[in-house]
Amino acid sequence: MTAPAATAADLSAVSAESYAQILQFYAHHMQLLDGGDAEGWADGFTEDGVFAQNVKPEPWSGRSFIATSMRRGIDRLGARDVQRRHWFSMVVATPETAGAGDEEAVRTTYYAVVFETPRGGKASVYLSTTGADLLVRRDGQWLIKHRDIFHDGV
Template sequence: MTRTAPSDTQTVSHMDYAAIIQFYAGQAQMLDAGRAEEWAEQFTEDGTFAQNVKPGVKQGRADIAAGMRKGIDALAARGLTRRHWFGMVAAEPVEPDVVRTRYYAVVFETPPGGEPRLYLSTTAEDVLERDGDGWLVRSRYITHDGTDA
C-alpha cells in the first residue's frame, strides 16, 4: 500500500477520513443555505472561530452563530449567493477522539442575474472532537490568502 502522507505524519483511519469529509460537506452546505444557527451547533459548546483579517475570537455557539448570522443577513440584503468549497483536507490524530485538520477553502459569489466569481481563497486549520458517530469543531482558524498572516 502506498502512503500518501509524509512519513512523519500520522493519519486517521479511512472511515474517520470519510466521516470528516462528509462533515465538511454538510458544514459548507449549511452555511450556503443561510443556516447559521445549525452551522454553529457543529462547534463544541466552548468552540472558537477566528480569522487573521478580523480582530477577536468568536467563542461559544451563540457568539459564533451571531457573527455568522450578521454576515449571512448582509449577503441576503445584497442578493448575493455564496458557495463554499473545501478541499485538500489533511487530517491527523492528536489524541484519542481529537483530530487536527488543515484544508483549503474557496468561496464563490454570484450576484443576482450575474456571473459567479471567486470571492475568497483561504487556508483553514481546525481541531475536531469526536461526538458520537460524528465530529464537532473545537477550534477553527481561517487565514485569508494574500494577507500578512
C-alpha cells in the same frame, strides 16, 4: 500570516472511515452555511468552540456567539442578493493526542475557496483561504473545537 503546512512527520493518517466521516461533516457543514442556516452551521462547533480569522481582530468564542455573528453576515449577504458557495479541498487529517482527554480528536488542514454570485450575475472567486481545525468526536458526531482561517493575500 499563513497557516502552518504539515510536514511528513505530521502525516500519520486517520482511518479511512474517520476521513470519510470528516469529509462528509465538512460537506454538510458548508452546505448549511451556504443555505443560510447560521444556527445549524454553528451547531457544528462545540459549546466552547472558537472561530478565528486572520482578518478579524478577535476570534468568535462560544457556539451561541458564533451563530449570532454568522447570522449577521448571512443577513448582510441576503440584503445584497448574493449567494456564496464554500469549496473545501486538499483536506489533511491527523490524529491529535495532546489535551484531547478521552474523546477522539483530529487536526485538519485544508484549502477553501469561496465563490460569490450576485443574482443575475456570474460566479467569481470571492476569496481563497487555508484552514486549520481541531475536531473532536462526541456522541458519534464530529464537532469543531477550534477553527483558524487564514485569508490569502493578507
